Amino acid sequence: MERKIGVYICECGPNIAEKVDIDKVIDAVSSIDGVVVAEKYKLLCSADGKKFLEEQIKKQGLTHLVISACSPKDHEKTFMEVCENAGINPYLFQLANIREQCAWITEDKDEATKKAIRLTKAAIKRVRYHASLEKKEIDSNPDVLVIGGGIAGIEASLQLVSPDRKIYLVEKTSSLGGLITNYEKTFPSMEPGSSIIKQKIQDLNNDENIKIFTDSEVEETIGFFGNFEVKVKKITDVEEAAEFDVGAVVLATGSTLFDPKKAPQYGYGKFDDVLTSLEFEKMNLSGGISLKNGKPPKSAAIIHCVGRNEKGYCSEICCMYSLKFVRYLKDKIPNIKVSNFYSDLCIPGKSHQKFYEQTKGNNVDFVRSSDVEVTKKGDKLDINYKNETGSKNNIPVDMVILAPAIEPTSDAPKLAEITSISQGDGGFFSEEHEKINPVSTSTEGVYIAGGAQGPKDIPKTIIQAEAAAGKILSSLIPGRKIEPEVKTSQISESLCIGCKLCLSVCSYGSITFDEAKKISVVNEVICRGCGNCVAACPSGAASVKHFTFNQLYQELMEAVQ
Amino acid sequence: MSKPEDSLKSKGAVISAKTGAKESIIDFLKKAMDKGVFDAVLISMRVPAGDSFAYVLIKDKSLLKDAFPLPPVMSVQGAKAVSSVTRLGKGNMKIAAVMRPCETRATVELAKLGQTNLENITLISIDCPGVLPISDFTGEPNKSMKLFDDAAKKWDDKIMRPVCQICDKSSMVAGDVHIGIHGAKKDTFFIISNSQKGNDVLDKLDITLKENIDSWNAKVKNISEEKQKKRKKTLKDLKSEVGGLDNLLDTFSQCINCHNCMKVCPICYCRVCYFDSDKVKHPPEDYLQRAKNKGSIRFLPDTTLFQTGRMLHMSLSCVSCGACEDVCPVSIPVAQIFSMIADETQGLFDYVSGRDLKESLPLLAYKEEELHEVEDAND
Numbered sequence: 033m034e035r036k037i038g039v040y041i042c043e044c045g046p047n048i049a050e051k052v053d054i055d056k057v058i059d060a061v062s063s064i065d066g067v068v069v070a071e072k073y074k075l076l077c078s079a080d081g082k083k084f085l086e087e088q089i090k091k092q093g094l095t096h097l098v099i100s101a102c103s104p105k106d107h108e109k110t111f112m113e114v115c116e117n118a119g120i121n122p123y124l125f126q127l128a129n130i131r132e133q134c135a136w137i138t139e140d141k142d143e144a145t146k147k148a149i150r151l152t153k154a155a156i157k158r159v160r161y162h163a164s165l166e167k168k169e170i171d172s173n174p175d176v177l178v179i180g181g182g183i184a185g186i187e188a189s190l191q192l193v194s195p196d197r198k199i200y201l202v203e204k205t206s207s208l209g210g211l212i213t214n215y216e217k218t219f220p221s222m223e224p225g226s227s228i229i230k231q232k233i234q235d236l237n238n239d240e241n242i243k244i245f246t247d248s249e250v251e252e253t254i255g256f257f258g259n260f261e262v263k264v265k266k267i268t269d270v271e272e273a274a275e276f277d278v279g280a281v282v283l284a285t286g287s288t289l290f291d292p293k294k295a296p297q298y299g300y301g302k303f304d305d306v307l308t309s310l311e312f313e314k315m316n317l318s319g320g321i322s323l324k325n326g327k328p329p330k331s332a333a334i335i336h337c338v339g340r341n342e343k344g345y346c347s348e349i350c351c352m353y354s355l356k357f358v359r360y361l362k363d364k365i366p367n368i369k370v371s372n373f374y375s376d377l378c379i380p381g382k383s384h385q386k387f388y389e390q391t392k393g394n395n396v397d398f399v400r401s402s403d404v405e406v407t408k409k410g411d412k413l414d415i416n417y418k419n420e421t422g423s424k425n426n427i428p429v430d431m432v433i434l435a436p437a438i439e440p441t442s443d444a445p446k447l448a449e450i451t452s453i454s455q456g457d458g459g460f461f462s463e464e465h466e467k468i469n470p471v472s473t474s475t476e477g478v479y480i481a482g483g484a485q486g487p488k489d490i491p492k493t494i495i496q497a498e499a500a501a502g503k504i505l506s507s508l509i510p511g512r513k514i515e516p517e518v519k520t521s522q523i524s525e526s527l528c529i530g531c532k533l534c535l536s537v538c539s540y541g542s543i544t545f546d547e548a549k550k551i552s553v554v555n556e557v558i559c560r561g562c563g564n565c566v567a568a569c570p571s572g573a574a575s576v577k578h579f580t581f582n583q584l585y586q587e588l589m590e591a592v593q
Numbered sequence: 594m595s596k597p598e599d600s601l602k603s604k605g606a607v608i609s610a611k612t613g614a615k616e617s618i619i620d621f622l623k624k625a626m627d628k629g630v631f632d633a634v635l636i637s638m639r640v641p642a643g644d645s646f647a648y649v650l651i652k653d654k655s656l657l658k659d660a661f662p663l664p665p666v667m668s669v670q671g672a673k674a675v676s677s678v679t680r681l682g683k684g685n686m687k688i689a690a691v692m693r694p695c696e697t698r699a700t701v702e703l704a705k706l707g708q709t710n711l712e713n714i715t716l717i718s719i720d721c722p723g724v725l726p727i728s729d730f731t732g733e734p735n736k737s738m739k740l741f742d743d744a745a746k747k748w749d750d751k752i753m754r755p756v757c758q759i760c761d762k763s764s765m766v767a768g769d770v771h772i773g774i775h776g777a778k779k780d781t782f783f784i785i786s787n788s789q790k791g792n793d794v795l796d797k798l799d800i801t802l803k804e805n806i807d808s809w810n811a812k813v814k815n816i817s818e819e820k821q822k823k824r825k826k827t828l829k830d831l832k833s834e835v836g837g838l839d840n841l842l843d844t845f846s847q848c849i850n851c852h853n854c855m856k857v858c859p860i861c862y863c864r865v866c867y868f869d870s871d872k873v874k875h876p877p878e879d880y881l882q883r884a885k886n887k888g889s890i891r892f893l894p895d896t897t898l899f900q901t902g903r904m905l906h907m908s909l910s911c912v913s914c915g916a917c918e919d920v921c922p923v924s925i926p927v928a929q930i931f932s933m934i935a936d937e938t939q940g941l942f943d944y945v946s947g948r949d950l951k952e953s954l955p956l957l958a959y960k961e962e963e964l965h966e967v968e969d970a971n972d
Contacts (some may be wrong), residue, residue, distance in 0.1 A: 526863055568956075571863035
């Protein structure tokens with residue numbers, strides 16, 4: 033087939049035009065074999081620009097399109113759509129980035145122009161070796177599995193449920209609500225915890241499209257985005273199990289507290305009246321704050337950052353709930369003296385500083401300290417510490433409340449394995465990208481929300497739950513087929529020797545081994561085209577479509593010559 | 594580089610070898626076949642013409658008498674033979690594979706790479722005196738045979754291949770059973786087990802491992818240390834000859850691109866070598882362009898690319914068996930160069946190829962703390 037390559041160079045307003053001599057680029061490429069037209073345009077991504085391109089493709093009878101403009105991250109998709117609308121395969125197109133990689137990185141117009149010529153020539157060379165790739169469509173199941181019935185799981189379920197989308201909510205304890213059900217009040221509004229959660233739980237129970245499994249665990253999720261097969265087992269009754277299909281999974285398994293016994297200097301488990309924050313919440317909620325002997329405490333110490341050194345991270349929420357604890361204490365026992373021992377007070381947030389200002393004073397101390405140790409002195413607990421100048425001090429108190437670090441729940445490793453996602457710092461589930469994809473994971477269709485992803489307060493937990501729901505709502509639409517990645521890996525049956533190196537480097541579990549043929553096989557629906565297998569394969573049996581050896585080689589040779 | 598201690602074992606058995614070591618080893622194998630411990634033996638045999646040796650899978654035990662447990666040449670790397678019969682699965686025969694330590698190690702390496710299945714294989718290695726260069730042997734087989742026998746008896750490696758002369762793993766026990774000749778009293782040899790499978794085999798043959806093998810350990814340690822000294826010196830000299838881009842290009846400029854080294858390499862297990870594939874056959878216009886850009890282009894092109902590319906692909910598993918150097922028609926010291934590189938790449942990961950089946954291939958094992966010295970090199 034005769035190639036008719038069209039080359040269009042975008043001025044990007046003044047962005048490219050001022051730094052690159054576009055006419056020189058056009059001169060340099062217009063006589064290249066196969067190039068039938070080379071032109072410039074003011075702004076190709078504008079409505080007029082797209083219309084111009086579409087008309088050009090049709091008028092010139094182009095078979096391949098090269099555009100020199102901005103980063104593919106910006107407008108590759110835009111121009112691929114133009115190709116589709118004009119009737120050529122969108123993969124017979126290549127975008128050269130002469131804005132971020134030329135115009136914006138130098139003051140030297142000559143240098144920028146030279147590089148723009150190279151990149152444009154390389155794109156022309158590469159596009160010759162492009163192959164048409166066809167989109168695939170597969171049926172998808174719009175239903176969602178939500179693991180964890182705390183605030184994150186509840187919020188995600190409510191956002192997602194609809195008459196045409198069933199939600200399966202799996203909770204390992206006997207009731208829904210999670211940690212929040214222990215909180216009398218929540219900071220900084222001091223609204224009751226129950227007011228946040230009660231109505232939501234009622235809504236869940238009333239929705240016939242939400243199936244709730246309590247005392248249950250997820251045993252298996254096999255499949256891929258749009259098509260997961262799930263097995264759920266009742267913890268309390270091994271015989272009882274359920275199987276169903278979903279299209280996506282939300283992991284909202286929350287967090288738990290670092291065990292303060294691992295930091296014995298705080299006397300937890302050794303002395304009476306040394307409580308963890310959660311024990312204190314429960315005590316407060318169940319009626320009254322009192323010592324083991326039944327009397328109300330006259331003084332209390334709140335020790336922050338318990339386990340921070342062991343865990344190696346700040347747990348974000350402890351300072352704020354510690355302030356809330358001060359309020360609990362002062363509300364119920366107005367004359368109580370409360371001392372906070374902290375190393376850094378972390379109270380970011382638009383309402384939090386005010387909350388702090390209103391809490392301190394009036395027999396409430398904040399002591400910046402280190403080397404805190406709890407001992408027993410007579411019938412009192414004694415807080416020994418070093419102050420900011422390094423001198424040793426001690427304060428006797430009746431009650432000690434510890435603020436232990438937040439860590440993932442103990443079932444996190446098992447769930448990470450079941451869903452093929454990874455665990456990062458501290459054992460929390462890893463997001464695909466901290467900034468770009470904060471609730472997606474390395475497994476497409478598996479999302480994370482709330483404390484399971486990292487220490488989080490209620491508002492942030494709800495934001496993540498809604499974000500995860502949003503991701504699913506926008507990609508898993510009932511009745512609509514899903515389009516798996518087109519640029520997937522392929523493994524040549526005739527070249528594969530079955531050494532399985534690719535299996536161990538695939539992050540998505542998309543390669544399986546055909547025992548009969550003794551070769552590796554890619555599941556193109558799960559494959560995300562990362563190319564790890566290509567790098568591992570010594571025989572070149574693995575390649576990624578649209579990033580074949582030849583395409584890259586040709587582009588590179590042209591760029592560097 | 595491995596430590597000399599890597600080879601050492603604690604207990605063994607002393608076997609009488611009145612009829613000579615070779616015959617006694619064959620007797621041992623025959624007995625094992627009689628008792629049904631093995632259904633077949635994979636072992637080297639002299640070809641009918643007498644001018645070379647080949648691996649033969651012997652099912653008829655009367656043929657065992659012509660076997661050569663330690664042939665004077667390595668015309669086929671034994672790991673390739675084991676792979677041929679087990680690459681698609683364990684098969685239905687229990688086979689004893691009698692090979693040199695480097696061949697055993699290559700087999701272990703191939704097992705990690707899914708190219709052999711060792712379930713029904715018992716790997717038997719023997720203290721190795723080295724082998725002659727293949728071309729030396731085929732020229733004058735009978736004379737060479739005698740020279741080899743005399744040299745092997747004295748453990749004199751002067752006529753062996755250069756890479757054998759600097760081999761510090763000639764008694765490394767990597768398989769299931771090892772036959773130790775070093776340090777054994779006259780007319781005896783040691784049998785050493787290195788695995789549960791080895792224990793089971795010897796158990797069935799009523800061989801108990803309760804003898805002291807200190808004399809073997811001492812001799813092996815001694816030889817390894819001596820060879821390591823020699824190795825260090827030889828490789829240092831070699832590095833100065835081939836190190837650096839210019840030397841490297843000079844060294845490999847003799848390469849005629851026959852890819853023989855790759856074809857005989859046990860570790861080069863690919864169905865089609867990447868460097869034989871279409872991926873490196875560029876369109877003619879590319880070569881014209883390269884000539885234009887650089888002023889000229891050599892044909893066939895990319896010989897150094899092949900050598901360094903193959904090195905990159907296999908040096909972490911290279912067992913320094915020397916098969917590549919044996920077949921190089923232009924006498925490039927390929928095995929010595931690859932062995933030198935293998936020492937360094939494997940050393941980076943504290944890995945010794947084929948030492949232990951349980952050791953993961955370095956590039957597949959993720960360790961959070963490693964290779965800091967490489968980071969430092971960039972400072």
